[in-house]
Structures are given as C-alpha cells and as structure tokens.
Amino acid sequence: MRKNFVFLSLLVVLSMVITACGGATPTTVATEPPVVPGETQAPTTVPPTEVPPVEGPKVLYQTFGPGDVPTLDPAIAEDTTSIQVINEAFVGLTVINEVTNLTEQGIATSWESVTNADGTETITFHLRNDIPWVRWNGTEVETVKTCDGSADRIVNANDFAYGIERNLNPIVASPYGYLLGMVLKGAADYNNGVTTDFATVGVEVVDDFTMKMTYLAPAVYNLQISGLWVARPQPKWVLEGDCDGAVEARGERWTEPGFFQSFGPYTMSEWIHDSTMTLVKNPFWPGSDALPVPKIDEIQFSMLDEAVAFADYESGNLDSAAVPAADLDRVRADPVLSAELYNGVNLCSYYYGFNITAPIVNDVRVRRALSMAVDRQALVDNVLKGGQQPAQWFARPGLAGAPTMADHPDLGIKSDTAAAQAELKSYLDEKGLTVDQLDITLMFNTSSGHQRIAEAIQQMWKDNLGLTVKLVNQEWAVYLATVKGADTPQVWRMGWCPDYPDANNYDREVFAPNGSSNPYNAAGEPEGGVFWKNQAYVDLLNQAAVENDPVKRVDLYAQAEQILVYTDAVIIPIYWYARNTCTKPYVVRTFGTGGQEEYAKWDILPH
Amino acid sequence: MGRYIIRRLLYMVVVILVVSIITFGLMHAIPGGPFSREKALPAATLLILEERYHLNDPYWKQYVDYINNVLVPHITTTPPSTALADDCLVNVKIGKVWIRWMNFGPSFKSRSRTVNDIFRDNLPISAQLGTMALLVSVSIGMPLGIMAALKQNTIWDYIGMSISIIGVSVPVIVLGPIFVWVFGVALKWLPPTGWGAQPPYILGFLPSSLGWDFFKHAIMPSVALGLGASAIIARLTRASLLQTVREDYIRTARAKGLHERVVITRHALKNSLIPVVTILGPLFAALVTGTFVTELIFGIPGMGKYFVTSITNRDYPVIMGTILLYAVFLVIANLVVDIVYAYLDPRIRYD
Numbered sequence: 001m002r003k004n005f006v007f008l009s010l011l012v013v014l015s016m017v018i019t020a021c022g023g024a025t026p027t028t029v030a031t032e033p034p035v036v037p038g039e040t041q042a043p044t045t046v047p048p049t050e051v052p053p054v055e056g057p058k059v060l061y062q063t064f065g066p067g068d069v070p071t072l073d074p075a076i077a078e079d080t081t082s083i084q085v086i087n088e089a090f091v092g093l094t095v096i097n098e099v100t101n102l103t104e105q106g107i108a109t110s111w112e113s114v115t116n117a118d119g120t121e122t123i124t125f126h127l128r129n130d131i132p133w134v135r136w137n138g139t140e141v142e143t144v145k146t147c148d149g150s151a152d153r154i155v156n157a158n159d160f161a162y163g164i165e166r167n168l169n170p171i172v173a174s175p176y177g178y179l180l181g182m183v184l185k186g187a188a189d190y191n192n193g194v195t196t197d198f199a200t201v202g203v204e205v206v207d208d209f210t211m212k213m214t215y216l217a218p219a220v221y222n223l224q225i226s227g228l229w230v231a232r233p234q235p236k237w238v239l240e241g242d243c244d245g246a247v248e249a250r251g252e253r254w255t256e257p258g259f260f261q262s263f264g265p266y267t268m269s270e271w272i273h274d275s276t277m278t279l280v281k282n283p284f285w286p287g288s289d290a291l292p293v294p295k296i297d298e299i300q301f302s303m304l305d306e307a308v309a310f311a312d313y314e315s316g317n318l319d320s321a322a323v324p325a326a327d328l329d330r331v332r333a334d335p336v337l338s339a340e341l342y343n344g345v346n347l348c349s350y351y352y353g354f355n356i357t358a359p360i361v362n363d364v365r366v367r368r369a370l371s372m373a374v375d376r377q378a379l380v381d382n383v384l385k386g387g388q389q390p391a392q393w394f395a396r397p398g399l400a401g402a403p404t405m406a407d408h409p410d411l412g413i414k415s416d417t418a419a420a421q422a423e424l425k426s427y428l429d430e431k432g433l434t435v436d437q438l439d440i441t442l443m444f445n446t447s448s449g450h451q452r453i454a455e456a457i458q459q460m461w462k463d464n465l466g467l468t469v470k471l472v473n474q475e476w477a478v479y480l481a482t483v484k485g486a487d488t489p490q491v492w493r494m495g496w497c498p499d500y501p502d503a504n505n506y507d508r509e510v511f512a513p514n515g516s517s518n519p520y521n522a523a524g525e526p527e528g529g530v531f532w533k534n535q536a537y538v539d540l541l542n543q544a545a546v547e548n549d550p551v552k553r554v555d556l557y558a559q560a561e562q563i564l565v566y567t568d569a570v571i572i573p574i575y576w577y578a579r580n581t582c583t584k585p586y587v588v589r590t591f592g593t594g595g596q597e598e599y600a601k602w603d604i605l606p607h
Numbered sequence: 608m609g610r611y612i613i614r615r616l617l618y619m620v621v622v623i624l625v626v627s628i629i630t631f632g633l634m635h636a637i638p639g640g641p642f643s644r645e646k647a648l649p650a651a652t653l654l655i656l657e658e659r660y661h662l663n664d665p666y667w668k669q670y671v672d673y674i675n676n677v678l679v680p681h682i683t684t685t686p687p688s689t690a691l692a693d694d695c696l697v698n699v700k701i702g703k704v705w706i707r708w709m710n711f712g713p714s715f716k717s718r719s720r721t722v723n724d725i726f727r728d729n730l731p732i733s734a735q736l737g738t739m740a741l742l743v744s745v746s747i748g749m750p751l752g753i754m755a756a757l758k759q760n761t762i763w764d765y766i767g768m769s770i771s772i773i774g775v776s777v778p779v780i781v782l783g784p785i786f787v788w789v790f791g792v793a794l795k796w797l798p799p800t801g802w803g804a805q806p807p808y809i810l811g812f813l814p815s816s817l818g819w820d821f822f823k824h825a826i827m828p829s830v831a832l833g834l835g836a837s838a839i840i841a842r843l844t845r846a847s848l849l850q851t852v853r854e855d856y857i858r859t860a861r862a863k864g865l866h867e868r869v870v871i872t873r874h875a876l877k878n879s880l881i882p883v884v885t886i887l888g889p890l891f892a893a894l895v896t897g898t899f900v901t902e903l904i905f906g907i908p909g910m911g912k913y914f915v916t917s918i919t920n921r922d923y924p925v926i927m928g929t930i931l932l933y934a935v936f937l938v939i940a941n942l943v944v945d946i947v948y949a950y951l952d953p954r955i956r957y958d
Contacts, residue, residue, distance in 0.1 A: 066903070067916065071719040173659035175642070178649045192651045251689030255719050272805050273720065273728045274908035304800055304906045308787075312800050312906070315792040477639025477921050484647055494645065509646075516647045 057297035058604045060587070061318045066305040068274045072255035074232040075166040078175040080497075080595045086229045087596055088279055089262035093125050093160065094227030095290040098592035101347075101400060101501035103223050104290035107131065107155060107233075113218070120185055120202075121218035123226070127209040131155045132284050133235060135261045136269040141282055144235070144261055147243035155263050157211040159233030161203050167230045168201065176230050179499065183225050185214040219545040220401065220553065221502040228500055235261045265294045265600040277301045279599075287600075295603040313582060319604075320583040325449070328385055328580060340582045343387040345593045348497040348577040349396050349506070352442070352457075353517055355488040356570055357531040360438055365427040367569035370440075370491070371413050372420035373464040374457055374572060383456045386580050390415070391573035393561035394496075394506055398593055401503035401544060403558040411558050412565045412573065417464045424465055440469040444493035445479040453574070454493070484519055484528040491572075501594050503557045508541045511564060511571075530570045537563045608949070611957040612942070619938045623678070626934045627927065631670050634918070634926050641715040641921040660715065662923075673712070673927065680708040694721040711931075712924030716916070722928035725913060730932070731812035732802055733902070733909035736832070737894030739825055740901075741887075743833025744840055749883070751837070752844025757871065759849060767841060774838030779831050783904035786827045797823050800906030828905040832898055836890055843883050851879040880951055888944035892936040896929075 064081045071077050074086050095106040108125040115121050132152035133144040143152040167174045168181070168191045181188030185202030189195050202214030215222045225231070234254075236242070238261050241249030250259040257271045266279040279299045287293035304312060306324050313321035314337075323331050323341065331337040354361045361367055376390030389396075389405075392412035397404040403411055428435060442458065444450040454471050461467045472489065474482055483492045494517060498505050514520045517529035526533060537560050544556035565573055583589060586607035590598060642648055642656050657663045661672065680697075683705050687698050696709035711722035748771075755767035791799025803824035804814030814821050851857065852875050860870045897911030910929065917925035948955045 067912065068717050068720070070717045073719055076718045170655045171659070173655045175644075175648055175652060175656065177655070178652050188651075192655070249689060252691045252719065253689045272908070273717075273724065275802065275805065302801065302906065303908070305903055308800055308904060308906045311784075311787050311792055315795060315799050317798065317800070475639075476919060477643045478637065479639075480643040480645065480647075481638040481640075496646070499646075514649070516645075519647065 058295065059298045059300060060296045060599070060602065060604060062299055062301050063304045063309040063312070063318055063321055064277075064301050066303060066308075068303060069271070069277055069301075072260065072268060072271075073252075074163060074229045074234060075169075075172050075174050077229055083229050084596055085268065085277065085279065086232065087264070088266040088599060089260075089264045089268060090163075090229070090232040090234075091131075091264045091291060092227035092229070092232055093127075094223050096224060096227060096501060096594070097290065098594065098596050098598040099590050101398065101594055103227065105288060106227050106290065107160075109288075111223070115218045116214075119217060121215045121222065122202075122212055123215070123222065124206070124210065124212050125157075125226075127155075127157060127160075127211070128286075128288075129154060129156075129209045130286055131263050133261050133263050134267055134282050134284050136257070136267055136280060138258075141267060141269075141280060141284070143284055147246065153235075153237075154208075155233055156208040157205040158208070159236070160211060160231065161205050162236045163232045163234040164201075164203050164230075165198050166234060168198075174230070176499070179225060179228065179230050183215050183217075183219060183222050185216055217546055218548075219504070220548065221500060221504050221545070224400070224500045224502055233263070265291055266299065269298075274303060276303065285600075291598070291600045294600045296599065299599055310582075319587050320581060320589070323580040323582055325384075325386055331580075331582065337582060340585060342579075342581050342583065342591055344579050344581075344591050345398055346497075346577040346579040347396060347398050347501060347594050348495055349391060349394055350453075350493075350495045350574045350577065351391070351394060352491050352493055352572040352574060353483070353530050354570055354572075355490055355492070355529075355531055356568070357526075358488070358490040360440055361490045363427050364567075364569050365423040366438075367572075368413070368566070369420040369424035369427070369465060370461065370467075371565070371569055371572040372416045372423070373461055373467075374574065375415045375417075375460050375464075376575060377415065378460070379453065379456055380575055383452055384575065387578040389576040389578070391576045393565050394510070394571060394573050395503040395557060395561060396506075396576040399498060399501050399503050399506065401550075401553050401557050402506070403554055403561065407554065408558050412561055413569070420464060424467070435466045436468070438467060440467070440491065441472055441489045442469050442491040442493075443472045443474065443479070443483065443489040445476045446473045450493055457574075484517070486527065488528055488531070495577075497577075498594055504541070504545055507537075507557060507560050507564070508545075512538055512541055532568065532570045534563060534568055537568075608946075608957060612946075615938075615942050615945075619935070619942075620678070622938055623931060623934055624674070627674065627931060628670070630927055630930045631666075631673070634921070634923055635666060637921075639921055641923060643921065660713070673924075676710040676712065677927075677931070678709075680706055682706055691719070691721050694723050696723050696726065711928040714922055714925050716920045716922045716925070722924050725910065725925065726928070726932070727811070728806055729908060729910045729913070730896070731806075731808045732804065732907060733897035733911060734812050734895045735804060735814060736802075736825065736828055736901070736907060736909060737891070737896070737898070739829040740832035740836065740894050740898075741891055743829050744836035744890075745887075747833065748837035748840025749844050752841040753848060753871075753876070755841065755845040756848035756852070764845075768845070771838035771841040774834045774841075778835060779898075779901050779904065782831045782834065783828075783901060786831055787904065790827060797827055799827075802907045802909075824907075828901050828907060831905075832894065832901045836894070839886065839890075840883060843886055844879070847879040847882045848875060851875045854878075877951060881948060884944055884947050884951065888940040889937060892933065892940040896933045896936050 069085060070079055070082050072082065072085055072089065074090055077083050077086055092106045093108040095104045097104055107127050109128055111123050111125045113121060113123045132154055134141050135144055145151065146153055164180065166172050168177050168187055170191060170193045177191040181191045186200040190198060190201050204212040206212055213226060237247045238250050238254045238259060241247055253259060257268065260268050265282055265285045267282050268277060269280045270278040281294045281297045285293060306322055309318060309321045310324055310327060312318045331341055354367050356362055380388045380390055392414055393403065395402040424435070442454055444454050451473065458469055458471060461469055482488065496506060496510055508515065510516045511518050511530065511532065518526060518532050519528045521527040540556050540560040544553050544560065547553040547556060564570060579591070581591065586605045588603040588605060590601050592598065642653055661669060684703060686705060687693055687695065687707065691713045694710060695707040697707065699706045714720050714722060714725065751767045751771060755764040758764050787799045790797045801824050803821035807815070809815055857870060857875055860874045897909045897914060899911040899915050902909040902911040913925055914929050917929055949957065
C-alpha cells in the first residue's frame with residue numbers, strides 16, 4: 001500500500017546517503033559482536049547460571065511501516081498493518097495460508113455446503129470449543145472468566161455473529177462492510193441502513209459451536225471472505241460492559257492496552273502509539289494445523305520508515321526488514337547481506353489504465369500499440385531491479401482462479417515492437433494522421449518511483465513508436481479524485497493488492513461495472529477510471545465465481561483477462577510485484593505472499 | 608504589564624479564529640477527501656463514513672461545530688464517556704457538573720484514536736526533543752557568535768563563521784543519516800532509532816527518568832537538529848554584538864575604566880541579545896511542536912510527521928489540531944519574547 005509517496009523523494013535522498021556510506025565501509029555488518037552460544041536478545045536477562053544454560057524467552061524484533069498502527073478493531077480495520085495484528089489476535093472461521101493462499105481450517109474445523117432452491121448457498125460451520133478469550137494482565141496472559149468466575153469465556157458462534165454485526169452496522173462505519181455485503185445474504189441492506197433488523201442477514205447461530213451462513217450465490221470465494229478480518233469475533237462484554245457493571249464498558253477504547261482481549265496465537269501486551277507494539281504468545285492457544293502453537297514468546301514491532309528500518313536491521317536491532325529499492329544493488333554485492341536476502345512473490349499488480357472515451361486512446365489499436373510497445377523485461381531489469389515479473393495480464397499468478405505462466409504462457413499481451421508499430425500504422429493511415437499529431441498525456445501520482453517508471457515508458461514509446469507523450473503528476477489524494485472522475489486523463493497509473501487472494505478480487509472488484517477503477521453513476525453509465533462496458537467480460541466473471549472445477553475456473557478468468565488486456569485493451573499490465581526481505585540467519589520463518597506473515601510458524605534458533 | 612498580557616491573550620483568540628478559518632477553507636478546497644482510496648470505497652460505504660464524521664453537513668455547520676467543540680467550554684452533568692467523539696483535553700468536575708473543554712475530534716486515519724490522544728502521547732516527545740535541540744543550538748551558537756564578534760576578522764572569526772556556514776548548509780536530512788550510519792550502524796555507540804521516554808510523563812510532558820537510556824536516544828537527534836539552528840544563532844549574535852560594541856555607551860563604559868570582561872558581559876552582551884531572543888521565540892515554537900525530517904530519520908514517535916501526513920491523508924481534524932497547536936505555541940512564544948524585551952532593554956515599556 002503505497003500511501004507515503006510524499007516521503008519517497010526524501011527516502012531516495014536518505015538511501016543515497018546510506019548507500020554512499022555503505023560503499024565506503026562495505027564490511028561493517030561483519031563487525032557484529034561475536035556470536036555467544038546461549039545468548040538471548042531478551043530484555044530480561046538470563047540469571048547467571050551454574051549448570052545448563054537456560055534459554056530465556058525468545059523475542060523477535062520486527063518492524064511495521066512508519067506511523068501508528070491505525071487500529072486493532074477488526075470492525076474498522078482496512079490496512080495491512082492493522083490486519084496483520086488482527087490476524088494474530090483474532091482467528092477467523094477459516095484461515096488463508098500466508099504462502100500458498102489456500103483456505104485452511106480456522107476456528108471452524110469442518111463445514112458443509114448446501115445450494116438452496118433459490119440459488120443461494122448455506123454453509124454450516126462447526127466451531128472448536130476449546131479456545132478461551134485471554135487478556136494481558138500486566139505480567140502474564142490470563143484467561144477471561146465468565147461473570148460468576150467459574151469458567152473461562154470460550155470463543156463461540158455468538159462472538160462471531162457479534163463481530164459480523166459490528167462490521168455491517170452503519171454506525172460503526174466500516175470501510176470494508178461492503179465485502180460481506182457482496183457475498184452474504186441481506187448484508188448489503190443492513191450495511192446501507194435499508195433495514196435495522198440483523199435477523200434479515202444470513203447469519204444464524206444454531207448453537208454455541210455451530211453457525212449457518214447464507215450466501216447470495218455458491219461462489220468459490222465465500223469461504224475465504226468468511227474467514228477475513230471483517231468476520232472476526234469481538235468481545236461484546238468489553239465493548240458494552242457486562243456482569244451488572246463488574247465488567248466496565250470500554251466502547252471505542254476497547255483495543256487500548258489493558259482493555260484488549262483476544263484469543264489467537266498472540267495477544268497485544270503493549271502499544272506505545274507511533275512507536276512500538278508488543279505481541280506476546282498466548283499460552284492458551286491450543287494450536288492447529290494452520291496455526292501451530294507459537295515458538296516465539298514475544299514480538300516487538302517498531303514503527304519505522306523503510307530506509308530507517310533497514311539501517312536498524314544492519315545495526316542488529318531488527319531481525320528482519322524489507323530492503324529499500326535503492327539499497328538492493330548494495331545488498332546483492334555484500335557477502336553477508338546477500339546471504340540474508342530473500343526475493344519472492346508479492347501478490348500485487350502494477351498497471352496503466354486508459355480512459356477509453358478520451359481522444360486517440362478511444363481506438364483499441366492505439367491502446368494495443370501502447371501496451372505492446374512497453375518493454376516490460378527491460379523495465380524490470382534496468383529500472384525496478386527488484387526481481388519483479390513482466391505482467392501479461394492483471395489477476396496475477398498466485399491468486400486462486402488466476403492463470404499461471406506455466407498454463408498460459410501466451411495469454412494476454414506481450415511486448416512486441418513490430419506488432420505495436422503495425423497497430424499504430426493502421427490507425428494513423430485510417431485517420432490520415434502522422435504520429436507527431438497525436439497528443440497523449442500520461443498521469444501518475446507524485447513520487448520518484450512512479451516518475452522513473454513513467455519516464456522509462458515514455459522513452460520506450462518514443463523509441464518504438466516515435467510517439468511523444470506528456471507526463472503529468474499530481475499529489476496522491478488529488479490524483480485519486482482526478483482518475484476516478486470525469487477529468488480522467490488518457491493514460492493513468494494504478495496498482496492493486498489483494499484483500500483476499502482470489503482472481504475475483506482483481507477482475508471483478510477493479511474492472512467490472514462499479515469496480516474500483518471503473519465507477520458507474522446512478523444511471524448505470526461509466527463515469528471515471530477506464531470508462532468501460534463489456535457484458536461478455538462480466539458474464540465470464542459471473543460464471544467463474546460459481547465454477548467449482550478449478551481448471552475450468554482458471555480458463556474462464558483467462559478468457560476474461562484476454563478481453564481486458566488484449567481484445568479491448570483497457571489497461572496496460574506492467575509488472576507483478578516482488579518482495580525483497582533480509583532476515584537474520586538465526587530466524588526460521590515463512591515468507592508471506594499476500595502482504596501478511598504468520599508468526600506462529602516462526603522460530604528463533606540459539607545464536 | 609498585567610493588562611498588556613491579558614490584551615495579548617485576547618488577541619490570541621482572534622488569531623486562532625483567523626488561522627482556523629483559513630486552514631479550514633484551504634483543507635476543504637484541495638481535491639480528494641479522507642476516504643479517497645486507491646481501492647475506491649463503494650458510494651454507499653462512503654456515505655456511511657461521511658455520515659459518521661458529519662462530513663456531509665454544510666461547511667459552515669462543520670466549522671461552527673468544530674469551533675464550538677474546541678474553543679467553548681461545555682458545562683454538563685453527564686460524565687465523560689468512552690466514545691472517541693467525546694474526548695476532551697480538559698475535564699474538570701466541580702460538584703455535580705463537569706466542565707469539558709477542547710475536544711479536537713477523532714483522527715480519520717487512526718480510527719481508534721483522537722487528536723487529543725496524539726497531543727497527549729506524541730507532543731511530549733517532540734517537546735523533549737525540541738527543548739534539547741534548542742539548548743544545543745543556544746549553547747553552541749551563542750559562544751561561537753560571541754567569539755567571532757570579539758575576535759572580528761581574525762582566524763577565530765573565520766573558523767566560527769565557517770562552522771556556522773556548514774551548519775546552515777548541511778541540513779538534518781544529510782547530517783541525520785550520516786550520524787545514524789556512523790554512530791548507530793558502524794560504531795554501534797548509540798541506538799540509531801527510537802526514543803527513550805514513554806507515557807506516562809511527569810506533568811504531562813517530562814520524561815519519568817533522565818538516565819542514559821533517555822540520553823542515548825536523544826543525543827544524535829538533538830545535536831543534528833540543534834546544529835542548524837545554532838548556526839543561525841551564531842550569525843545573529845555576531846552581527847548584533849558587532850553593532851552594539853560600536854555604540855556610544857560601550858565607549859563610555861570603557862572610558863570610565865571598566866574591565867573589558869565587564870563591558871562585554873554586562874553592557875554589550877545584554878543589549879545585543881534582542882535580535883537573538885526575537886528569533887528564539889519562533890524557533891522554540893517550531894522545534895517543540897515537532898520536526899518532520901528529524902523524527903522520520905531517527906524513528907522518533909513525535910508530533911512532526913502529523914503536520915505532513917495529516918495533509919496527505921486529508922485527516923481534517925488532525926490538520927486543524929496540528930495547525931492550531933502550532934499557532935498557539937507561536938503566539939505564546941512571541942508574547943514571552945516581548946516580555947523578555949522589557950527586561951533586556953528598560954527603555955521598552957508596554958503600559
């Protein structure tokens with residue numbers, strides 16, 4: 001989520017300075033203190049031992065991006081950082097594997113699906129009955145008791161129903177209420193205030209550990225969305241008070257340290273706003289195949305800017321950090337750092353969209369010519385340099401339902417200068433124009449990174465087509481208003497990262513009517529973004545949504561992508577993201593592909 | 608003097624109102640809103656959010672409501688609730704009634720926090736850093752300026768002024784990362800990031816302990832931030848002192864046989880301080896309310912970044928809150944400067 005574009009130019013300067021210094025002292029990292037066996041990083045020091053050296057608590061030092069974690073309330077969360085903590089603290093009915101992106105068992109251990117006569121789908125979830133709510137009491141994690149103190153409060157179906165209700169309640173104003181509204185029966189009406197009766201929503205608590213959810217259609221991604229942060233249990237007694245006032249109502253303050261209660265592998269023990277957040281292992285989490293019992297006792301997150309965090313990593317204060325783009329060359333050349341570097345998949349896509357109603361680019365031949373004239377491999381090799389993949393379509397490999405390069409090597413659109421020149425010539429000849437009469441503007445939001453990509457592509461169009469385009473940039477929020485309104489320029493930049501790892505989240509939620517980059521007005525006509533209308537595309541997405549055969553489903557999305565990027569060529573897919581992360585050698589970990597990590601699977605070796 | 612101060616404080620209310628009207632107008636004039644997203648929110652969701660934060664009210668009503676919440680003390684019998692919309696900076700209970708004042712509103716970005724939370728948690732850190740940077744800048748800048756002035760056109764003058772030129776022309780954005788690299792990463796003498804004090808604070812802003820844990824985090828940012836300001840102070844001190852030592856009363860002091868040191872400290876220095884004190888007022892307000900670049904480079908959880916991020920996020924209450932806070936600090940700092948004038952130069956009288 002690239003929200004801090006304003007910082008970027010600053011960061012480049014920073015990184016240059018750091019890089020320059022690094023060039024002078026390339027072996028600095030090797031001068032770390034010698035490794036002492038049994039030494040720990042824990043702030044609580046191990047008492048001097050006589051006989052066997054006792055392992056202290058395992059503490060992992062991690063970083064979030066700069067700025068405070070916006071919230072820990074699942075009902076209003078919308079950013080990756082908040083959702084990362086929420087995933088550790090509140091487990092959903094289902095869990096999405098952070099590496100494979102497959103749906104796994106969460107609190108629900110089994111479920112049955114029935115397609116009803118009216119075309120809706122009902123899934124009956126069977127929940128675990130052994131997971132207590134816990135809280136950090138200042139010294140340790142303890143279970144939360146019922147009013148009479150006789151038993152632990154166990155996570156049950158009512159807690160889930162309460163969480164879903166809060167997410168949909170218009171008073172809470174969740175930015176992601178629409179996600180459940182898209183799949184869950186009656187949820188959109190409740191979310192939009194058409195009805196205030198939650199019984200009309202397809203959520204039924206059968207008993208404490210059984211719940212039935214009714215969905216608008218038997219869509220493949222229903223299970224995924226039901227496990228997302230928008231449908232997580234929340235402690236009603238903390239929010240609203242309970243036990244005749246013995247449990248105080250904390251209202252909107254319930255996520256503050258001291259009040260916070262959760263049940264997942266980790267719970268939050270300390271949150272110094274804008275500075276650090278500490279998660280501690282929940283010893284009452286029983287573990288499951290998807291989310292094992294955590295091995296690391298404590299995770300300390302600091303909230304640092306990327307370049308600052310990497311300096312902190314190099315000085316040994318962090319166990320893992322993303323590598324800033326400007327530092328990549330130096331890291332690859334460094335014998336120590338290069339061994340700690342991991343380059344892998346990040347499920348985001350970068351693209352240029354067309355306003356297909358704007359002059360010149362309203363002809364598909366021009367759009368195709370511009371798309372094919374972009375040398376994506378050269379862009380990755382010479383400008384991005386982070387191991388990104390040239391993109392041939394939008395819903396990138398790795399998402400459920402998305403075509404892969406192995407299955408569909410020739411799908412979509414590829415860099416092809418000769419074909420691009422032919423398409424453009426055909427257009428120019430028909431209109432009786434010359435290439436220098438074409439007036440095209442490419443717009444992007446102000447950032448040195450986007451600037452470099454735009455300049456490279458501008459040069460490619462100049463070299464390959466003889467076409468000169470104007471570059472214009474705008475500040476982020478201004479830009480968003482521009483490219484989603486009537487003044488959308490001919491060509492504009494955008495990116496997309498998954499909310500849930502399914503091709504539906506890409507192809508439908510971005511480019512179908514009323515998608516993020518294809519807004520429609522009340523009369524049902526396009527009013528911004530790509531200004532695109534194509535019924536065949538929508539039909540394919542509708543079929544794919546309910547197609548249970550994975551091979552057929554991929555094929556339907558492949559056909560839809562072909563329309564999107566070639567037949568109608570409403571966007572130029574440019575590259576598929578990669579992640580570049582350094583991790584200290586003593587950390588055992590997995591590498592998440594969808595922007596989330598699963599810390600319950602990590603470990604720290606003695607070092 | 609008392610009447611003068613009261614009059615100035617009343618002016619302050621007028622200044623705040625003018626600043627708030629301009630800020631409010633400007634922030635609503637720029638395109639985009641707090642809920643503009645790369646992933647555009649559906650129209651219905653946008654409507655719910657705008658309803659929640661009263662953004663669909665007419666502008667005049669939003670402004671009047673804001674000023675009412677911030678400036679007007681509210682007297683009520685209902686105690687403060689846990690709702691974020693109900694978070695006041697001043698809550699005083701007298702008998703059965705509550706006097707509640709200064710509700711700066713919620714943050715749209717950190718939806719579980721309020722602007723008052725940011726003031727309570729982040730402002731103290733910026734104030735600690737700013738105060739230390741100011742001390743660094745004064746304790747380096749003034750001696751440097753005095754030395755340069757007294758040894759005018761000697762090697763000492765040139766050295767002092769060269770140092771101050773370097774101080775001005777090597778900004779924090781360059782000096783900071785160099786410090787981080789040298790002392791934090793390469794030598795590992797000091798932690799490259801973080802801050803050594805955390806809530807709760809003594810009197811709301813002082814760190815609870817002033818040990819090495821505090822200073823090891825504070826040294827690099829305070830020096831990096833203070834050096835630039837010290838250069839300005841050195842140049843001002845030098846210029847002002849050079850002018851003062853040419854005054855008639857200095858010649859008189861020398862003529863009556865006073866020791867040179869007494870001439871300088873008692874007569875020249877005190878009178879040459881007026882321009883320096885003038886700059887210290889706004890400098891104090893700027894340093895204490897937060898410095899964006901320094902806090903970013905050293906990973907310090909202060910207020911500085913909110914001045915910038917609130918605008919990029921269109922976080923309206925945070926924009927208003929930070930700007931008004933700065934305005935208040937600036938007005939008060941300038942008032943203090945004016946009072947100090949009267950002490951430094953007995954010819955200045957306000958009543």
